[in-house]
Amino acid sequence: MSKSISAPLARTARLLDLVPYINTHQGIALKELAKHFEVTPAQMNADLTTLWMCGLPGYTHLELMNLDFESGFVSIGNASTLSKPRAITFQECVALLLGLDLIASSLPSDRQDLLTAAQSLRQRLTNILGLPMKLSVEANTSGAVGAAIAHAIETSSGLNIRYHALYKDQVTERTVVPVNLYEADNHQYMHAFCSTARDYREFRVDRIDQATPADVSAEFPAKSDSTEKISFSIKIMGSSRDVMERFAIAHSAIGSSMEMSSYSRQWIERSVMASGAAVLLSAPQEIRAEIAKKAQLMLNRYKEA
Amino acid sequence: MSRKIERLINLTIALLATQRYLTKSEIFRTVDGYEGSAEAKERMFERDKDDLRTLGITIDVGSFDPIFNDEAGYRIRSENYQLDLGQITPTEISLLSLAADAWQGAAFADAAQSAILKLSSIGVPADPIDIPGLSPKLSNSSADLEIVTAAIASSDFLIFDYLATNLELQERTIIPFSLSNRTGFWYVSGVDQEIQEVRTFRLDRVQGEIKLNKNKDPFEFPASFELSEADTAVIHRSAVIDVRKGKGYALRRLAISVKDLGEWDQIKVPIHSLETLGAEILWHGDDVFVHEPSDLREYIVKQLHALVSNHE
Numbered sequence: 258m259s260k261s262i263s264a265p266l267a268r269t270a271r272l273l274d275l276v277p278y279i280n281t282h283q284g285i286a287l288k289e290l291a292k293h294f295e296v297t298p299a300q301m302n303a304d305l306t307t308l309w310m311c312g313l314p315g316y317t318h319l320e321l322m323n324l325d326f327e328s329g330f331v332s333i334g335n336a337s338t339l340s341k342p343r344a345i346t347f348q349e350c351v352a353l354l355l356g357l358d359l360i361a362s363s364l365p366s367d368r369q370d371l372l373t374a375a376q377s378l379r380q381r382l383t384n385i386l387g388l389p390m391k392l393s394v395e396a397n398t399s400g401a402v403g404a405a406i407a408h409a410i411e412t413s414s415g416l417n418i419r420y421h422a423l424y425k426d427q428v429t430e431r432t433v434v435p436v437n438l439y440e441a442d443n444h445q446y447m448h449a450f451c452s453t454a455r456d457y458r459e460f461r462v463d464r465i466d467q468a469t470p471a472d473v474s475a476e477f478p479a480k481s482d483s484t485e486k487i488s489f490s491i492k493i494m495g496s497s498r499d500v501m502e503r504f505a506i507a508h509s510a511i512g513s514s515m516e517m518s519s520y521s522r523q524w525i526e527r528s529v530m531a532s533g534a535a536v537l538l539s540a541p542q543e544i545r546a547e548i549a550k551k552a553q554l555m556l557n558r559y560k561e562a
Numbered sequence: 563m564s565r566k567i568e569r570l571i572n573l574t575i576a577l578l579a580t581q582r583y584l585t586k587s588e589i590f591r592t593v594d595g596y597e598g599s600a601e602a603k604e605r606m607f608e609r610d611k612d613d614l615r616t617l618g619i620t621i622d623v624g625s626f627d628p629i630f631n632d633e634a635g636y637r638i639r640s641e642n643y644q645l646d647l648g649q650i651t652p653t654e655i656s657l658l659s660l661a662a663d664a665w666q667g668a669a670f671a672d673a674a675q676s677a678i679l680k681l682s683s684i685g686v687p688a689d690p691i692d693i694p695g696l697s698p699k700l701s702n703s704s705a706d707l708e709i710v711t712a713a714i715a716s717s718d719f720l721i722f723d724y725l726a727t728n729l730e731l732q733e734r735t736i737i738p739f740s741l742s743n744r745t746g747f748w749y750v751s752g753v754d755q756e757i758q759e760v761r762t763f764r765l766d767r768v769q770g771e772i773k774l775n776k777n778k779d780p781f782e783f784p785a786s787f788e789l790s791e792a793d794t795a796v797i798h799r800s801a802v803i804d805v806r807k808g809k810g811y812a813l814r815r816l817a818i819s820v821k822d823l824g825e826w827d828q829i830k831v832p833i834h835s836l837e838t839l840g841a842e843i844l845w846h847g848d849d850v851f852v853h854e855p856s857d858l859r860e861y862i863v864k865q866l867h868a869l870v871s872n873h874e
Binding site for chain 2: 266268270273274282294303307308310312313339343344346347348350352353355356357359363368370371374375377378381382390391393395396404407421423427444497498501509526527529530531533534537538546548552553554555556558559
């Protein structure tokens with residue numbers, strides 16, 4: 258339920274939802290019921306006491322719900338009007354539809370059974386929504402890759418991956434031992450020991466095309482700090498949203514200079530190239546020279562053609 | 563407080579159980595908890611109706627007799643009150659739980675969990691899905707999903723400042739009808755009211771708050787809308803570029819056709835925006851060469867001139 262709902266209303270909703278739940282879980286322990294509804298047993302006791310007073314007009318034992326919870330176990334009778342689960346709200350339906358789409362797009366393609374079930378649920382939820390709105394989510398990673406990584410982490414085992422290294426623009430096959438998964442800047446990353454590089458590396462999960470179990474002796478050398486960050490500075494020559502997003506900077510006043518650092522020389526070079534006239538790399542000198550050389554080489558080619 | 567809750571529950575039960583509309587006076591007479599002066603009861607009832615609607619309960623207003631203009635009556639139809647997902651299997655319950663868990667720590671986490679609470683009352687046990695590690699999560703890059711979905715639900719206007727590629731802040735007014743998440747970013751699509759065309763916006767590029775304005779006019783859903791094509795405008799043009807063998811994977815993914823030229827491949831890619839494609843081409847340095855169109859070539863050459871003079 259949305260946070261904007263007041264405490265008495267949230268409690269009303271809980272009481273309404275309690276009836277159908279007890280109805281299908283007759284004899285449930287009060288403690289367990291409290292846990293399911295995320296309240297204390299004392300609160301649950303108070304809720305049940307309130308509910309016990311409710312019923313159809315008339316309010317004799319014939320019309321009141323027949324609620325029994327003194328023994329510590331809860332059962333209900335005579336609850337027919339409220340005995341079915343409540344309809345889900347618009348927002349709840351949207352949340353489930355978007356979530357389902359994510360799950361469906363994460364499922365391995367050979368699980369047709371689950372894909373069909375997800376599709377059928379989506380159809381039914383869309384009918385409940387009753388609106389011609391479009392909701393969709395595309396998973397960042399293929400389900401097979403995500404599942405393989407999770408399994409490897411759990412069992413401290415190795416993986417053969419095919420990885421597109423964007424900065425080097427190379428697709429390589431590597432053997433890795435994944436350590437953990439984490440999210441940063443809206444992307445999922447895998448922290449892993451790369452047997453090929455003999456060091457820890459970060460991999461963007463959506464750039465892993467394939468992941469299959471690999472036989473490795475899982476020995477983890479102490480984290481080496483052999484990779485050093487390269488400091489560089491840029492000067493903004495032209496404002497653009499792309500430049501701000503590429504260098505992850507909050508402001509881009511023309512003429513302003515910024516100090517930054519990166520692990521990848523290639524990333525620095527390519528990012529400046531991609532920014533064209535909008536960014537000037539002031540340091541380091543070697544990368545400046547490399548950019549000037551490469552740009553001139555490309556220009557020559559365009560002149561020849 | 564307990565009294566109010568009791569009254570709300572009793573009102574719900576009474577309005578659900580009735581086969582016909584109940585008038586206010588019948589409700590005051592029979593439903594437990596309505597006390598005080600006529601005016602006080604009236605106020606109480608108005609608030610109670612609002613409260614039940616806030617909980618997502620639909621109350622029908624009608625009259626006993628459509629011919630005579632009778633006093634208005636109220637009822638809750640069970641088909642509106644009850645969840646109707648048809649027959650649910652244990653596997654489906656598991657899929658729905660995974661769907662709800664995907665929101666962990668993100669915008670609709672509460673809504674997703676309250677939906678699951680309702681579903682748990684169906685009494686069908688979950689059948690865990692045998693795929694280890696299947697628990698994808700939705701990113702929480704935007705806190706504005708609530709207002710966006712509310713606007714989609716009633717075809718209301720959304721008004722916001724959008725950061726354009728040239729860093730200009732543009733005020734946009736749209737009637738939204740689509741929400742999607744791709745590559746970890748949330749996108750909203752809608753009919754831009756100034757140009758009356760469909761446009762798509764990345765929510766994290768919205769600056770400041772999104773405002774919602776009520777729309778009283780009917781809104782027609784653009785039937786031909788396809789999400790995949792809607793990123794910016796319709797694509798009319800494509801570029802012909804050479805890509806060195808074994809290089810340019812990001813560009814190759816966009817290709818609509820590929821021709822083998824030996825050391826190079828010639829690919830055709832759609833042009834969504836000259837600047838975006840230009841940046842992608844420049845990123846790949848001398849592994850990529852543009853043949854067509856001439857304005858893209860000129861754009862690249864201009865950027866290269868600047869790169870040379872900036873870095874010599």
